[in-house]
Amino acid sequence: MPQKETVFVTGGAGFIGLHVVDQLLEKGYKVRIFDNMFRGDRERVNELVKTGNVELIDQDIRYGGAVHAAMKGCDSVIHLAAVSINKSVADSYESVDINIAGAHNVFAAAADHGVRRVVFASSASVYGDPEKLPMHEDDRLHPLTPYCIAKRTGEDLLDYYQRKSGLSWIALRFFNVYGPGQKTTAYYTSVINHFVNRLRNGQPPVIDGAGEQSMDFIHVKDIARSVVLSLESEKDNVALNVGTGIDTSIADLARILIKAVGADIEPIFNPRDVLVSRRAADIRRAQETIGFTYEIPVEQGMAELVAQA
Ligand SMILES: NC(=O)c1ccc[n+]([C@@H]2O[C@H](COP(=O)([O-])OP(=O)(O)OC[C@H]3O[C@@H](n4cnc5c(N)ncnc54)[C@H](O)[C@@H]3O)[C@@H](O)[C@H]2O)c1
Structure with missing residues (x-):
């Protein structure tokens, strides 16, 4: 270069x-x-x-x-x-x-x-x-x-x-994509904020359905x-x-954030029918083409985010 x-x-x-x-x-x-x-x-x-x-x-x-x-x-x-x-x-x-x-x-x-x-x-x-x-x-x-x-x-x-x-x-x-500097209006960031705010007030995260909907954070x-x-x-x-290739469900996200905040609490599941969409990237082509693999696991990234907030 x-x-x-x-x-x-x-x-x-x-x-x-x-x-x-x-x-x-x-x-x-x-x-x-x-x-x-x-x-x-x-x-x-x-x-x-x-x-x-x-x-x-x-x-x-x-x-x-x-x-x-x-x-x-x-x-x-x-x-x-x-x-x-x-x-x-x-x-x-x-x-x-x-x-x-x-x-x-x-x-x-x-x-x-x-x-x-x-x-x-x-x-x-x-x-x-x-x-x-x-x-x-x-x-x-x-x-x-x-x-x-x-x-x-x-x-x-x-x-x-x-x-x-x-x-x-x-x-x-x-x-x-998530991390420092993100506006709170992005859909999944608003889920993160919502869960963290409830946990900080001693309240459990509330999840619609079984929380199977997932994202690749x-x-x-x-x-x-x-x-x-x-x-x-x-x-x-x-x-x-x-992406990371890992689909993190909303239920997983709640547990990751509970751990990050250090709360002794379980999420509440609100039984209702939800449209379950799931996401996970096949990451082999990025690895082969540009030598990219992710370095920050979602547990670490979320813990840092909670610590900074
Ligand atoms: N954040 C995500 O999860 C995500 C996921 C997939 C793709 N992307 C893509 O990544 C890119 C960056 O996203 P981001 O999350 O940083 O968004 P962002 O809104 O924070 O940043 C976009 C920037 O583009 C500028 N911009 C908007 N309209 C413009 C215009 N007409 N002329 C000049 N500048 C303009 C904005 O002022 C802003 O600074 C976008 O193309 C987005 O579609 C983001």
Whole structure:
């Protein structure tokens, strides 16, 4: 890697973005954050700018001309800016504008500037409801919302620019990301907060049904590491799952948090029919392609989160 390569990071002021930027700086990269600060942490970005190795372009990826101009002089691109799955159902117009047209602006500019690599934050939600676990990259994709459709479209657009202009890319299908800095509005983070708040008040977590619904929780520092590995990998033009491969049920999560808080309590099960969805990544392709395996087990990550809160 040439010293002081400049990386263009859209959404670099957000939850995952700031962890990615920290790891890039540790490795000696320079960073140009492109973020409209809709959900960005301005205070933290201002501190980073003071280091002299980070610039902030406070702009919107919906403006193709702004994206193209701002990318000039950058060697590689990490595209993280997006609006969330909940917002995509509430406002499909905005979701398509940002998550499809905006992503296209980033990829088309990257192809035009001839950057060395694009890393794209895709999502496990491209699979829809999985037919089997673990979920493998070659499984049928059945994205169910405008957000999920946009993630699949993003992967297809990267493939298009690879064929058209030789763009080199890796798309990462993140599973359920958690860790320091996350806003409390993400669905599973709200479950974590809800359980922790009850435990702190001496109340047991309440679980609907048998708590079999599961997620593949992956720590944000592991996610950031997968992004940097993808930036530096020799292999490219592929979509990879990024998870732990472990499905943690809501009942498991409650027990992990009870242990982390140190409470002497059992969860309460509220008998009712719930739609059980389960998630777990097949993690072999990420291991083979970019040499990624997770390092932070969910018990450790949750314990740290509880200790910091
Ligand atoms: N957090 C997860 O569990 C998860 C899971 C799968 C995929 N992802 C993907 O990872 C990426 C980062 O997610 P996050 O959790 O850090 O989200 P986040 O909301 O914390 O960060 C997104 C950043 O993008 C910026 N942004 C939004 N719209 C923009 C626009 N129009 N122009 C410029 N900047 C804009 C926001 O200000 C914010 O700083 C997203 O693409 C998301 O879809 C996240």
